[in-house]
Amino acid sequence: MVVAAVLGAAGGIGQPLSLLVKQNPAIKELRLFDVVPVVKGVAADVSHVDTPAITTGYVKDEDGLKHALKGADIVIIPAGVPRKPGMTRDDLFNINAGIVRDLAQGIAENCPKAFVLIISNPVNSTVPIAAEVFKAAGTFDPKRLFGVTTLDVVRASTMSAQAIGKPNDASQYTIPVVGGHSGVTILPLLSQSKPALPESLFSDSEKLKALVNRIQFGGDEVVQAKAGGGSATLSMAYAGYKFAEQLIAAAFEGKKGVVAPSYVYVADNKDVQKEIGQDLAFFSVPVELGPNGAEKLHPLGQLSSYEKELLQACLGELPGSITKGVNFIQQPK
Ligand code: NAD
Ligand code: LMR
Numbered sequence: 049m050v051v052a053a054v055l056g057a058a059g060g061i062g063q064p065l066s067l068l069v070k071q072n073p074a075i076k077e078l079r080l081f082d083v084v085p086v087v088k089g090v091a092a093d094v095s096h097v098d099t100p101a102i103t104t105g106y107v108k109d110e111d112g113l114k115h116a117l118k119g120a121d122i123v124i125i126p127a128g129v130p131r132k133p134g135m136t137r138d139d140l141f142n143i144n145a146g147i148v149r150d151l152a153q154g155i156a157e158n159c160p161k162a163f164v165l166i167i168s169n170p171v172n173s174t175v176p177i178a179a180e181v182f183k184a185a186g187t188f189d190p191k192r193l194f195g196v197t198t199l200d201v202v203r204a205s206t207m208s209a210q211a212i213g214k215p216n217d218a219s220q221y222t223i224p225v226v227g228g229h230s231g232v233t234i235l236p237l238l239s240q241s242k243p244a245l246p247e248s249l250f251s252d253s254e255k256l257k258a259l260v261n262r263i264q265f266g267g268d269e270v271v272q273a274k275a276g277g278g279s280a281t282l283s284m285a286y287a288g289y290k291f292a293e294q295l296i297a298a299a300f301e302g303k304k305g306v307v308a309p310s311y312v313y314v315a316d317n318k319d320v321q322k323e324i325g326q327d328l329a330f331f332s333v334p335v336e337l338g339p340n341g342a343e344k345l346h347p348l349g350q351l352s353s354y355e356k357e358l359l360q361a362c363l364g365e366l367p368g369s370i371t372k373g374v375n376f377i378q379q380p381k
Contacts, residue, residue, distance in 0.1 A: 049076030049100070050300050052292075053120040053159075055113075055151050056127025057105070058082035058090050060281030061167060061288065065126060066103075068289035070094050074296050075101040081116035082127070083108045113151070117158035121300070124196075124292055125151055128168035130279040131271050137170035137230045138369065144168050145177055145376050152178040156185035163192050163295060163341055167288055171195040171229040172366060175311055175330055176373030184377065191341035194295070195311025197234075197332045198287035199280060200225040203266040204236045211259045212246055221245070224309055225263070226332050226348055227362040228369065234264045235362050239352040250352070260358065298337035306337045307346060314345065323348050326363055330370050 052069055056062045057080035066080050078101040080091045091105025106112030117123065128144035131137065148168050155164060160182075168174050175195035182188035204223040209215055222242045227235035238245055238259070249256055262269070270280040291310065297303040311332040314320040321327055334346040351359060 050074050050121045050296060051077045051079070051119060052101070053079040053081060053116050053123045053162075055081045055116070055123060055125045056168070058084050058087040059126060060130065060278050061126035061284045063090055064282055064285035065124065065288050066090065066094050067097070068285060069124070069292065070097050070101050070103060071099055072293060072296060073100055074300055075099075077101060078103040079106060079116040079120065080104070081106045081108075081112055113154040114158055117154050117162075120159040120162045122163045122165070122292065122296065123155055123159065124165045124167065124288060126167040126284070126288065127151060128174075130281075131169070131267070132276050132278075133272055135271075137267075138173070138372075140169050141173055141372065141376075144170070144174060145373070148174040148177050149181055149377065152181035153185070156182055156187045160185070160187035161189070161192070163194070163299065165194050165196050165288065165292060165295070167196045167284065169229075170369060171197065171311055172233060172330070172369035173373035173376070176370050177376055179313060179329075180374055180377035189341070190313035190316070191343070193313060194291070194335075194342070195229060195330070195332065196288050196291050197225060197229045197309055197311050198291040199284050200229060200234050200236070200263065200266070201309055202283065202287045202290070204238070204263050207259060207262050207266065208238060208241065208245055208249075211255065211262075212249055224334050224348075226309060226334070227359070228330075228332060228366045229311060230369070231264055231365070232358070232361040233366045233369070235355065235358050236260060236263045237348070237351065237355060239355060240349060253354075256354065295337050295341070299339055299341060302339075304338075307334050308337065309333065310335045310342070312342050312345065317345050319347060320345055324359065324363065326367070328363075328367060328370065329374070331366070
């Protein structure tokens with residue numbers, strides 16, 4: 049049985065995500081941590097759900113991080129500030145970088161072998177930050193650190209189904225989304241959809257571009273609709289849990305053949321470097337999950353000429369975001 053911790057559990061994502069995690073029968077203990085005291089109430093609330101996980105809440109000022117993390121097997125991090133209209137994810141860096149750094153330090157000290165799932169934005173930089181903290185602590189295991197990009201995958205299915213006039217069939221389309229998690233770094237591989245999307249979509253270049261753009265900027269759609277009230281929370285909780293559930297099944301329940309895109313460490317994977325044509329430390333690729341986490345990174349596969357162009361746009365932005373995260377730890381100001 050698995051011990052799970054959610055850090056930032058009182059927030060817009062944290063609350064519904066905690067509820068979803070509580071429903072997983074493999075979880076023995078669910079520990080909810082936040083800097084705001086209401087997290088104890090959230091834990092009390094969630095604890096009444098009639099599933100096995102014993103649920104407890106922890107706040108920062110009672111040595112709560114240590115108690116929440118001690119011996120945890122899986123740590124999910126939606127802590128940090130969300131966007132408002134007009135902001136980019138990178139605009140969150142100044143606040144969220146420090147939050148992720150401190151939480152990663154807590155993980156290194158209290159549960160160095162945990163699987164760590166980072167939701168806090170900008171994911172393209174916060175995952176490298178966590179990796180640098182773990183490296184400095186001597187606990188870095190590239191197979192156990194994941195940037196959660198599942199919302200992009202979920203959006204790709206939903207928005208593609210809508211674009212082809214089959215809005216009720218979203219769950220039938222599995223579409224790999226690779227790259228990073230921000231604007232043009234999000235690279236949906238529509239040509240690899242299973243089942244295939246209709247040829248008419250690919251022959252209508254305006255329609256195809258509009259669909260790709262909608263997937264890449266799906267986050268903005270929610271930020272604008274919430275008009276200052278935050279960014280995606282409910283669909284993110286769904287997506288975050290979807291990835292966590294896949295990882296739990298593969299890592300702790302022996303499920304085979306589980307493959308899901310995630311933003312992972314690719315620096316020592318020559319095949320990925322060759323495919324993207326650059327030495328990048330992090331990139332989202334389809335990851336085969338297993339007892340050790342990211343057991344195998346799958347190739348991106350054949351890209352259409354349009355997807356090759358999108359890859360170049362992604363590579364124009366992603367390396368800078370990675371370096372920014374790395375420098376935040378290696379060269380603190
Ligand atoms: P929110 O403000 O509703 O909740 C964030 C929570 O984090 C709050 O409860 C806050 O008290 C807590 N928090 C702040 N500092 C903390 C710390 N040091 N330790 C623990 N908890 C802390 O925000 P939200 O809407 O839940 O979004 C959270 C983050 O997730 C944002 O950075 C947002 O951009 C990101 N996000 C990522 C994705 C993705 O696809 N990866 C999708 C949606 C949102
Ligand atoms: C999203 O994709 O919805 C999240 O990254 C939140 C955001 O800022 O758009």
